[in-house]
Structure formats: C-alpha cells, structure tokens
Amino acid sequence: MTVDIETYSLSHLQALESEAIHIMREVFAEFERPVLMFSGGKDSICLLRLAEKAFSPGRFPFPLLNIDTGHNFPELIDFRDRRAAELKAKLIVRTVEEAISAGIARPVPGETSRNRLQIPTLLAALEEFRFDCAIGGARRDEEKARAKERIFSFRDAFGQWDPKNQRPELWNIYNGRLHPGENMRVFPLSNWTEMDVWQYIAREKLDLPSIYFSHTRDVIRRDGQWLPVSDLLPLKEGEEPQTLPVRVRTIGDISCTGCIESAAVTVEQIIEEIAAARVTERGSRADDKRSEAAMEDRKKEGYF
Template identity: 45%
Template sequence: MKVLYCGHAPRWERTTRGESRKERSRNYGARAVALDAKTLTHLERLESEAIHIMREVVAEATNPVMLYSVGKDSAVMLHLARKAFYPSPPPFPLLHVDTTWKFQDMYALRNKMAVESGMELLIYQNPEAAEKGINPFDHGALHTDMWKTEGLKQALDKYGFDAAFGGARRDEEKSRAKERIFSFRTASHGWDPKNQRPELWNLYNARKNKGESIRVFPISNWTELDIWQYIHLNDVPIVPLYFADERPTYEWEGQLFMADDIPRLEKVLGYRPEITMKSVRFRTLGCFPLTGAVESTAKTLPEVIQETLLTTTSERQGRVIDKDAGGAGMEVKKQQGYF
C-alpha cells in the first residue's frame, strides 16, 4: 500500500534521492547513535549502562541480592540501584558479609543507608571463623579466606541467591580486568577465567545450569576517577575516611595503618603499637588492619579528584590481601569463590 503525505514527510522518512530502504535504515541508525553520543555525557552513558544491567538482572534472576561492603563503589552502586527502580525501593536486599574488623565509620554508614534506602539489610558472619577467633594478625591469608570468601559462599547458599551485584571494576586489578560483567560461578562458587561468555552489543546471556550463580558487576567499565566524579555530581554519601584528616596511625610490615580500635589491637597483638597522628585518607576500604592509608591533605571531593588525576599508583596498593598467594592473590581468591 502506497502512503501519501500531505506536506513534508516525517523526519525519519526523509531521504536523499535514490537512497534505498536498506541505506535509509542504516543511515537512520547512524543518526540515532550520533544523537545519543551528543546528548549523553560520559558519566551519563556509564550510569545508563549500569541501570540497564541492574534491570536486566532483576528481569532474569529468581533471587538477586546486592553485596554491600560500604566502600565508595558500593555507595555508587546503591545510588544507581535506587535510581533504577525509583520511586519503589530496589527489589532485592543488601548483603553485608561482616568480618568484624571493618572500620567503625563503615558500620555507622552501613546502618544509616539501610534505613534511608528502605532496603532489607542482611548481615552475615562466618560462625566457624568467629568460633576459632580468626584475625588478620595471627592467621594471615586465612582471615580473608574464612571471613570473606567462605562467609560469602555460606551467605549465598543460606539465602538461595542466584545473582549477586558486586562493585568490582576492571581498572582496579588485573584479574578483574579480564572478568565479564556477568561472571558465572559453579555450584561451589568457583570461577573459571577460561570459561566466560561473550558480551556483545550490551546483550547478556543470563541462562545458567542448575546450582550455578552469577556475580554481576554493573560498574565494571567505570574508573576510579569516574567514581569520584559521579559521587561529587550526585552527592552520594560515603565514609568520611576517604577524606584526609589527622588520625592515629601505626606502621606494620612496611605499611601505614589507622589504629581504629586501639584496645582491640593491643589485645590481639599483645602489645601497644607505636601510634602517631598523621594526616591520612584511604583510597579503598576493607578490614582496618589490612587496609593501608595514604598520607594526604585532600579534605574535599574536588581535592580528592585532583589527587586522583595526579596519582601514579593503583588505588589497591594498600590492600594486603592482593599480595597473597605469590602475587596472584586476587585471581586465586576469585577462583575459590571470592567476589
């Protein structure tokens, strides 16, 4: 049937003389992509991608959960989740795998954000690690294995979660750089870096075998600078430890750490470490005896962003757990079930 237009044809139907339907379709697609590139900023494109991933997982998964470690990446991920499903709260709970050795400021923000977001907060501690008194000073890598890796696996099994959002990013560490956004895990939560699915054109295959689960990383394509700029532009609440301040510090195994709980340190170490006050902040957060501080004067977000632009070292340089297992610590841990 031939359609006649009165006046000008609609914009999407206007073509040059002799242009075929196939060419017209291709050219329209190119114009649409160009228009999208002009109207969305870099951060808006990253935000849009992350929201698309979250909605895709909710549509495909049976029982999703968001891992909430209370760091800056978790803060951005929670903000994106609330935005993705607004005005309703996100249709999944928050899961905090507690090692009992987090910074006190992290626990305070965790509880505050759980209330503010209206989401259910699940807190899980590995009972075996608690019973054996596993700690980062006496047990080394076993602390991370028991409290974090085994604790996470136990929590996922206990609640039957088949998809877990995580805040890992490709630019953080070499093993994370080669992991897909949809990272499939075996029934025992293991990861095989040689057995990953292609992710072309923002298409994600969420089909899995019985017993398998998926770790999903919505902000995988973000950089540390992207994270800080997004936090600044959107007023995302974060732990104050990311800003420089005078804090009690001590040196242990060649790194500078914050004495967050001095009585507990004395009890575990058997002595009181030499403590000095220094202006420090953290680029990444974890268990306080395993997270090195950096000397800094950056007290505001613009100053943190400026410092990030000038830095020549990895943000995870202070994470002791990355140096386990002969320098391949993170990849080995991920193969064993670490997030």
C-alpha cells in the first residue's frame, strides 16, 4: 500500500479496500459460523484476497462454499479447486444435481438455466452446516434491485430478502444480530464497480480463470448474445455455430452466459475494453433479461 504523508489521502481503491477489510473483520467478530462464497469468478477472487488481507499474518477464518450448478465452464471449476488448495482453505461444494436428486431443488419443465435451482441448494447448504452468515461478492452496480440492498443483508428463516423491511445502515456500524435460524448475507464489494474490480485485479496481480481472456470458441447468436455451444444448449433451427475470439465478462450457468467478442489477452487490455464498453456486464446474462424485476424476484426467494 502506498501511503501519502503529505495529504494523508487514499485513492478510491484504497478506500474501497479498507471498507471491505473492515466488513470482513466485523463478520468474523459478530458471527459464530460465517462462510465465504467462492465460485472462482473474478468478484469472489477479489473477496478471497480481501479476506487474506483482513487477517494477515494469520489465515482467514472462513471455509469456502460453492454452489455448483453442474452447468459449468470446466476452466472455472479447475481454478476454484486450485486456488482453494493453494490457500489451504476448506472448500465445500454442494451441487444442484444432488439437490435435485434429494428433491430439494425441483426443475420446472422447459427451464434450461440452473440459476434459480441454486437457491434451494444454497439454503440447504447453509442449513446443513449451520452457517449464520454467508459473505458474497455481489455489487450494487450490477443490477437495480441490488442497488437497494444493504451490505449486511438480513434474511429470515426461509432465506428471503424483504426490500421493504431492511435494517437502516449508517456510518460503518453494522447490525449483525440474528435469531436462531435466521442468517445474514454480507457483501463487502457492495460499493465496487466492475471497473474497480478489474483495477484491483491489476493492482494485486491476481490470477484469473483463462476464460476471462480472449480465446476462440464455438458460439451461436441468440437474443442478441453470443452463447457458448455446449451439450446443454440444443441448437434451434437456423442457428449456425461460428468460431470467434471471445471472452466472458461475468460467469454463470454456461447455458445462459453470453460471451463478448474480444481480443483482450491481458488485464490492462480488459480495463481498456471495459472503459469503452457500452453494455453492462449483466447485459450478458440471459437470466436477468427475463423481466424488469427478475433479480428482485430471485432475491426475495433467497438468491444472492
């Protein structure tokens, strides 16, 4: 960290980092069994770095949890496992597949994406391990409903978010009090934007899964997006796969994660690309396009 002893000022990244570290430490101090959601995606990679910083020179005191849709980019899963092993962190994976077999998650006929099915899978995992707090990498700039969510987001015994009944959040004082069975979702990156995340990745020289960088891939054009060709994406009539240099901006269920055409092979090139971008990163997620309030509805059910 560079210190400025002339003006005692902080850059915006330093200020955001300090805020996030403070939040991590509050979680550790106020909850009995916190867990950190780690998918191997870029936001959770930043979260992991902040957790390391918050408890250095000690190790961060949270296990990692991933809700695996089974509809994955293999590069992401490899990265997730490798990073957790490097940090000697305990990684818990619960899959939508298992949740479906156990009857916890029930697919609706015709539903191809498994994002919705992550909700019951996540709630069951929180219950199984009696986690009272889950730290997530969601940001308020991602989506309109998120813009109104607290950093400490209270969830009732059903995991539900009630936007009209949120706890006021003032200064840097967070209210982490819970009754048994309730839990908290905590979002240390709430005030970060996509650009802040990439600048932080650049500053911290963080490793990323390769699919964030330009690579060639077979894709099809559907609803204004380039979707990756996979076994999970049956081609519709008239759809012709093309091979293009692409990268992903945000990673979800592979069947609904749009790729963007890109030649960016370094973090610096990605930053330049985002600075010029004219579409938000969530614009490449088909699950958010379904309706004006798609995210709000999923959050009310217990989604992150």
